[in-house]
Amino acid sequence: MxxxxxxxxxxxxxxxxxxxxxxxxxxxxxxxxxxxxxxxxxxxxxxxxxxxxxxxxxxxxxxxxxxxxxxxxxxxxxxxxxxxxxxxxxxxxxxxxxxxxxxxxxGATEYNLKVSWEEEALLRQILLESDEIRELNTATRGGSGTPEMSLTLGELVAQEAEARQQALAAGVVEALRPYARDESVSPPGGRDFLNVSFLVQDDEEEMFLATGISLANQLGEDCEFRLRGPLPPYSFV
The missing domain is CATH 3.30.70 (Alpha-Beta Plaits)
Incomplete structure (x- = not known):
């Protein structure tokens, strides 16, 4: 049977x-x-x-x-x-x-972290910090832009959003890495830009969680920081 x-x-x-x-x-x-x-x-x-x-x-x-x-x-x-x-x-x-x-x-368990960035908040930051994108956006919204300018604006915003998300994801993983024995990155889904699992040793768990809380506070309300665990270590079998 x-x-x-x-x-x-x-x-x-x-x-x-x-x-x-x-x-x-x-x-x-x-x-x-x-x-x-x-x-x-x-x-x-x-x-x-x-x-x-x-x-x-x-x-x-x-x-x-x-x-x-x-x-x-x-x-x-x-x-x-x-x-x-x-x-x-x-x-x-x-x-x-x-x-x-x-x-x-x-002596280790898995913690899974997923992070997303509120779309409007990310766009506001890009417009605030990129002169080129801000000028294109102003022209397009004001009616003086061309179809080519609208296309360029969309491409630049997408590229800038991806670059910022990748940089933030790398920074988050780098901050948590010292307290993990291993890590496993999975393709993010939906609005998430980071989906990573950490194998955390029992004696590092307190520092790992404290660092996670600190990161969540630093990211603020514009980012959703979802840390789950301890979990069975499926990602490391």
């Missing part, structure tokens, strides 16, 4: 999972598959697996419980294997890599 795989951890992990349940309806019973010094937390896979709220929550609760007691390699929602033997084979075949990753994640 197909199995749903939640996490990989060490065989000596406490595994305090008795009061938790797995995905599916009815919920699957959590169990472990062991190979050498490694262990995978699994349950029977439901025939139809979709990201329903209850299943996503069950998946996340397993990760958080395991993470509270030691290093864990959290697998993203939806990972399945043919059977227990397939899981055991994967643990055996990749033992060295998994052990190295567990060692790297020991």
């Amino acid at each position: 197909a199995v749903y795989v939640y996490s990989i951890t060490s065989k000596d992990h406490p595994m305090r999972l008795d009061d938790l349940h797995g995905v599916g309806d009815p919920p699957g019973r959590l169990r472990t598959v062991t190979a050498g010094v490694l262990c995978a937390v699994v349950s029977d896979a439901p025939e139809e697996l979709r990201p329903r709220r209850r299943d996503v929550q069950a998946h996340q609760e397993v990760q958080e419980r395991l993470m509270a007691d030691g290093a864990v390699l959290p697998l993203r929602f939806g990972m399945t294997a043919e059977d227990d033997e397939a899981v055991r084979g994967a643990l055996e075949d990749n033992a060295g890599e998994y052990q190295e990753q567990l060692q790297n994640l020991d």
Whole structure:
């Protein structure tokens, strides 16, 4: 029977999972598959697996419980294997890599940061600080501009906005980097111009968070600074 795989951890992990349940309806019973010094937390896979709220929550609760007691390699929602033997084979075949990753994640958690810049505020700053763009904008709004000037204005504003966002993103990451063991940048979505995850060591967490608060205050209300964590270290598995 197909199995749903939640996490990989060490065989000596406490595994305090008795009061938790797995995905599916009815919920699957959590169990472990062991190979050498490694262990995978699994349950029977439901025939139809979709990201329903209850299943996503069950998946996340397993990760958080395991993470509270030691290093864990959290697998993203939806990972399945043919059977227990397939899981055991994967643990055996990749033992060295998994052990190295567990060692790297020991005593660390993930924090994700997304930052966006309020569009009107960014435009005001560009107009204030760029003479060329301000003059083109005045001419265009006053009716004396040409279609070519409007096109040039749009291109210049877009280029300037991107340059400022990239510079700010680099500065934010640089300020937080000293307190993180690793970082993983993802493509930003929507209005965000920065989407980055940090692997933060437990003894650096206080300074990391304090620096994040300081950065948010410096950016002010014109920027939305969204720092989430601690999270299972999905970005570093």
